[in-house]
Amino acid sequence: MTLSGKKAIRYLLAIILIFSLNFAIPRAMPGDPLANLLGEDVMLTEESIVELRAKMGLDLPLHQQFLNYWSDVIRFDLGYSYHLHSPVCAIILSRMKWTLLLAVPSLVLGAVLGTLLGALAGWKSREACQKFETGLVLMIYCTPPYFLSLLSLYALSFKLGLFPLKGFYSTGSALDIAHHLLLPVVVMTLFSLSRNYMIMRGSVIQERGNLYATYARAKGLYGEEILFRHVFKNAILPIITLLALDFGFILSGALFIEIVFSMNGMGNLIYDALLSRDYPVLQGSFLVITIMVVSANLLADLLYSHIDPRVRWQ
Amino acid sequence: MSMHNDMNAPVLQVVGLSVRFKTPLGLVRAAEDVTFDIHEKETLSLVGETGCGKSVVASAIMQLLPGNAVVEGQALFSKRDLLKLEEKEISRVRGNEISIIFQNPSLSLNPIIEVGEQIAEPLQVHRGMARHQSHQVAKGLLSRLGLGERSLMRMYPFQFSGGMNQRVMIATSMILSPKIIIADEPTKGLDRALARDVVSEIEKILDLTGASLLLITHDISLAKMISNRIAVMYCGEIVEMGKCKDVLGEPLHPYTSALLDCLPEGGFKPIPGASPSMIHPPQGCKFHPRCPHKTQKCTQKQRIRKIDGDERQVRCWLY
Structure with missing residues (x-):
């Protein structure tokens, strides 16, 4: 079997294990599993409790429940939210597309720009203008995300009126959505950029001191040629791990931005569900996050072994 | 001599x-x-x-x-x-x-670049030769040094012994026929x-170049x-x-x-x-x-x- 096949199976096992935990936790928690599955704040009459317990199969033996759980998961049936009065799967899907619209461009831009600028900053770390740039990025890196969001919202949207104050859209045209998204995307890009920048800078500074970089110079490579032909590929390895984390935690990563900019994405959904103890939504989100984290890790693993042959051959 | x-x-x-x-x-x-x-x-x-x-x-x-x-x-x-x-x-x-052969071949070669590419690199950098063509030249050179197997070009330094890496460096140093x-x-x-092998290889390239x-x-x-x-x-x-x-x-x-x-x-x-x-x-x-x-x-x-x-x-x- 190929190495990537083995890896894929390992990740699949992780998903099955986590999904099974998701089945076990509400049933193992103290109290009525029905309350644990519906959420604590849902008010029910005695008759509807009996009716619901039968409908959800909670009176069946555990192994039967387990099989039912898996057949539901495979059919994307993640339960029903009595708070939002809608199937969990439908809620998540409608919220997810907005969060992805916000987070994916930010993370991609942040990764590309952060890596390139960070690499150049590490290569020329002794130059004055690079030091200034690094100081600036370090400031962004140290500012809490919500604070920068609030600041930009206050200055650019509230005072200057350049951008809308809240939401993903008002009229719904593509231009309108882009106008709403621009500021949050810029803020989130800056954060992702600053993280990747700092890691890449440090990595390049470390790698450029290696003998292979000197040998590249001895072969007649000049200036940035050495960086991009030799150092870059070695230095980018830690970034891949960071990207996997970033993409895996897209939903929670966008949380602060969504709250400050009052955007109804996944972040806000999870936040509200936590406050109102809407367990079905939380569990559904938990499963979605699981899938994203695991697949991001799998991708990083494959990418890593594509770039670094030493991983591939062991 | x-x-x-x-x-x-x-x-x-x-x-x-x-x-x-x-x-x-x-x-x-x-x-x-x-x-x-x-x-x-x-x-x-x-x-x-x-x-x-x-x-x-x-x-x-x-x-x-x-x-x-x-x-x-x-x-x-x-x-x-x-x-x-x-x-x-x-x-x-x-x-x-002027080219130089370093004393630590395994650390001097880039760990994640194929040796063929590393040997061919001076051709691309100094002569502006296309990648494919430069690899052909590198392959020819390796076979003259007795490392002619096609697969060696696609290997990485960590798969080679110190002696083989030294030969890779020797090949790299002579590919442009320096003075x-x-x-x-x-x-x-x-x-x-x-050591004797390496010496005879160096003597061979001095004769060639x-x-x-x-x-x-x-x-x-x-x-x-x-x-x-x-x-x-x-x-x-x-x-x-x-x-x-x-x-x-x-x-x-x-x-x-x-x-x-x-x-x-x-x-x-x-x-x-x-x-x-x-x-x-x-x-x-x-x-x-x-x-x-x-x-x-x-x-x-x-x-x-x-x-x-x-x-x-x-x-x-x-x-």
């Missing part, structure tokens, strides 16, 4: 080269007043103990020293002083007209048989095998230089004799005393505290002097 080197013109003239490193402990005098010529198709060996400044000389010529090095003197090559060239200009000389190849301890860390070789080594028997002339370094200075058979056959400088006595053939006699500090070297002749023939005069500086003709030079008050 041809012995008619006297008639060939010098390709590289190193004049009064001195290298000092600024360190927190003080100024390290790694090389002082180093002067030598390398002639066309000649092999000159720079021998001496570890830490005597041999490698520093090689790196200084190529401007590969770290930023805390202060370099003085001249290295004349094609009517230019290599030590005064801008980084952009020297980068056109490196790997193209001078500098080999910095090419056999360090290799066993006798592998007609390049001159500056061999930096602590291994006197290796120097004896392939060099025409030999220069003995002690504590940053050349103390004796001349034809290989003269210097090793009838050493003039007491240090050269002491060094030969250390060899198995010389009876394993160690040199008394310890290597001097390069921050506070002894006054005058740097070897005098350990020298069996020292006199009052030895605390004064002696310039390197020519003895019978141009070939033989020695830095000692005895002559």
Whole structure:
């Protein structure tokens, strides 16, 4: 079997294990599993409790429940939210597309720009203008995300009126959505950029001191040629791990931005569900996050072994 | 190896080269007043103990020293002083007209780039050759060095032994047929048989390219095998230089004799005393505290002097 096949199976096992935990936790928690599955704040009459317990199969033996759980998961049936009065799967899907619209461009831009600028900053770390740039990025890196969001919202949207104050859209045209998204995307890009920048800078500074970089110079490579032909590929390895984390935690990563900019994405959904103890939504989100984290890790693993042959051959 | 080197013109003239490193402990005098010529198709060996400044000389010529090095003197090559060239200009000389083989092949090669690409790289960088074409040339070269299997081109340095990586470096160093190849301890860390292989490979490429070789080594028997002339370094200075058979056959400088006595053939006699500090070297002749023939005069500086003709030079008050 190929190495990537083995890896894929390992990740699949992780998903099955986590999904099974998701089945076990509400049933193992103290109290009525029905309350644990519906959420604590849902008010029910005695008759509807009996009716619901039968409908959800909670009176069946555990192994039967387990099989039912898996057949539901495979059919994307993640339960029903009595708070939002809608199937969990439908809620998540409608919220997810907005969060992805916000987070994916930010993370991609942040990764590309952060890596390139960070690499150049590490290569020329002794130059004055690079030091200034690094100081600036370090400031962004140290500012809490919500604070920068609030600041930009206050200055650019509230005072200057350049951008809308809240939401993903008002009229719904593509231009309108882009106008709403621009500021949050810029803020989130800056954060992702600053993280990747700092890691890449440090990595390049470390790698450029290696003998292979000197040998590249001895072969007649000049200036940035050495960086991009030799150092870059070695230095980018830690970034891949960071990207996997970033993409895996897209939903929670966008949380602060969504709250400050009052955007109804996944972040806000999870936040509200936590406050109102809407367990079905939380569990559904938990499963979605699981899938994203695991697949991001799998991708990083494959990418890593594509770039670094030493991983591939062991 | 041809012995008619006297008639060939010098390709590289190193004049009064001195290298000092600024360190927190003080100024390290790694090389002082180093002067030598390398002639066309000649092999000159720079021998001496570890830490005597041999490698520093090689790196200084190529401007590969770290930023805390202060370099003085001249290295004349094609009517230019290599030590005064801008980084952009020297980068056109490196790997193209003068190439260097480092002493640690496994760390010198990029761990995540295929060796074929690394051998072909100088063609792409200096000649602007397309990747595919340059790989063809590299493959041809490898097969001339007896590494002709197609699959080797696609392998990575970590899959090779130290000896094979050394061959990769040798192939890389000669791919553009440079005028001078500098080999910095090419056999360090290799066993006798592998060292002999590497030496025969170096000899093969000298024949193929007609390049001159500056061999930096602590291994006197290796120097004896392939060099025409030999220069003995002690504590940053050349103390004796001349034809290989003269210097090793009838050493003039007491240090050269002491060094030969250390060899198995010389009876394993160690040199008394310890290597001097390069921050506070002894006054005058740097070897005098350990020298069996020292006199009052030895605390004064002696310039390197020519003895019978141009070939033989020695830095000692005895002559």
